[in-house]
Amino acid sequence: xxxxxxxRSAIHFASAAxxxxxxxxxxxxxxxxxxxxxxxxxxKAFQKFFTEKFPxxxxxxxxxxxxxxxxxxxxxxxxxxxxxxxxxxLDLGKEMxxxxxxxxxxxADCFPNQGKGIRQNYPTFDEKEGKVVTLExxxxxxxxxxxxxxxxxxxxxxxxxxxxMAFTSRGKPFDIKIPNDPRALEAYENGKRYFYTRRGQLxxxxxxxxxxxxxxxxxxxxxxxxxGILNAMPIYRSEWGxxxxxxxxxxxxxxxxxxxxxxxxxxxxxxxxYYLSYVSNGLPVSGPGARP
Amino acid sequence: xxxxxRANVLKSLALATTMLIAGAASALAGASEADFxxxxxxxxxxNKQAASLRNQWTTTAAALAAAKKAAExxxxxxxxxxxxxxxxxxxxSIYQAxxxxxxxxxxxxx
Numbered sequence: 001x002x003x004x005x006x007x008r009s010a011i012h013f014a015s016a017a018x019x020x021x022x023x024x025x026x027x028x029x030x031x032x033x034x035x036x037x038x039x040x041x042x043x044k045a046f047q048k049f050f051t052e053k054f055p056x057x058x059x060x061x062x063x064x065x066x067x068x069x070x071x072x073x074x075x076x077x078x079x080x081x082x083x084x085x086x087x088x089x090l091d092l093g094k095e096m097x098x099x100x101x102x103x104x105x106x107x108a109d110c111f112p113n114q115g116k117g118i119r120q121n122y123p124t125f126d127e128k129e130g131k132v133v134t135l136e137x138x139x140x141x142x143x144x145x146x147x148x149x150x151x152x153x154x155x156x157x158x159x160x161x162x163x164x165m166a167f168t169s170r171g172k173p174f175d176i177k178i179p180n181d182p183r184a185l186e187a188y189e190n191g192k193r194y195f196y197t198r199r200g201q202l203x204x205x206x207x208x209x210x211x212x213x214x215x216x217x218x219x220x221x222x223x224x225x226x227x228g229i230l231n232a233m234p235i236y237r238s239e240w241g242x243x244x245x246x247x248x249x250x251x252x253x254x255x256x257x258x259x260x261x262x263x264x265x266x267x268x269x270x271x272x273x274y275y276l277s278y279v280s281n282g283l284p285v286s287g288p289g290a291r292p
Numbered sequence: 293x294x295x296x297x298r299a300n301v302l303k304s305l306a307l308a309t310t311m312l313i314a315g316a317a318s319a320l321a322g323a324s325e326a327d328f329x330x331x332x333x334x335x336x337x338x339n340k341q342a343a344s345l346r347n348q349w350t351t352t353a354a355a356l357a358a359a360k361k362a363a364e365x366x367x368x369x370x371x372x373x374x375x376x377x378x379x380x381x382x383x384x385s386i387y388q389a390x391x392x393x394x395x396x397x398x399x400x401x402x
Contacts, residue, residue: 042401196396196397198388198395198396199347200349205396205399207399211399211401212399255350258349258350258351259347259348260350
């Protein structure tokens with residue numbers, strides 16, 4: 001009986017691998033990674049890959065995800081932007097951001113430039129802590145430092161706050177820094193490894209969908225390119241019927257491939273956000289965004 | 293194929309069929325609570341190892357939950373089968389995590 005179960009599992013596993021192989025058919029050939037990390041060269045190669053794969057898409061337009069992939073979808077996006085579904089969240093975020101904490105301080109006291117027009121600088125690398133700090137994490141740390149309970153990383157309040165902060169930064173190019181600190185480089189490398197590592201019973205990596213198959217469909221969804229994918233966050237997703245943070249996006253991706261998601265803002269997700277944001281340096285903030 | 297060759301193939305098939313029937317019969321012989329506990333513990337241990345590699349699968353958790361539910365209902369045959377399925381899935385997730393330790397590099401953009 002044990003053998004029978006093993007065989008069945010192996011068949012499930014093999015089917016998933018075959019499905020992936022079929023999905024990846026025609027993917028570009030990839031060379032084996034060099035050993036010395038070079039983030040600047042990575043970012044250059046990353047952007048070159050996507051601009052060559054989609055020669056008709058302007059570099060800045062990649063931040064519009066699936067809507068950048070063809071003209072019809074781009075027109076849909078333009079129409080959606082007339083009455084964007086994230087407007088309610090944006091209004092809520094603006095109100096929350098301005099409202100003082102019980103101690104009289106506010107979010108503005110925790111961030112440079114009172115928190116306005118700074119989205120493009122996150123995540124940062126905190127040399128004191130030796131770790132990556134995302135905007136969502138910085139917001140909750142601000143709350144806790146001022147005696148307030150942290151928000152859930154995957155729910156509406158965090159989405160509203162980050163929507164407002166992104167909105168005040170729209171058009172500013174991503175400017176993620178990797179300081180001259182071996183821990184920062186290690187965090188970047190860990191994020192890269194996470195991005196390309198296959199996981200879950202479906203044996204998918206982030207790259208399986210967002211590097212090898214952007215523009216292709218999985219069921220009714222058009223897959224977004226990895227380039228600029230975080231520039232539009234947070235997003236209103238029709239599929240979710242609401243707003244979603246970066247944490248929600250990462251955890252949902254993991255469960256969709258039948259992997260148990262890690263806890264939001266775990267080191268792995270923080271590093272992943274660091275890597276993905278860095279390779280999109282130069283592309284503008286477009287968040288909050290809307291997706292099918 | 294010669295007559296002797298064909299006979300050998302038939303003999304092998306007959307033997308394989310007998311073994312399969314014997315296997316199925318032993319599976320249906322009626323598992324005990326102790327069988328379930330042993331199978332469940334093995335599955336849990338493998339899943340714990342997958343957790344240490346930060347690579348658990350949702351399907352493993354589902355099979356473990358199904359095993360527990362069946363055991364609570366006194367259906368130890370199903371409970372053992374689900375536990376064994378969970379163990380196989382957990383072992384596959386461990387294999388995946390180990391093989392991806394270097395294999396991820398093949399996908400990297402250069």
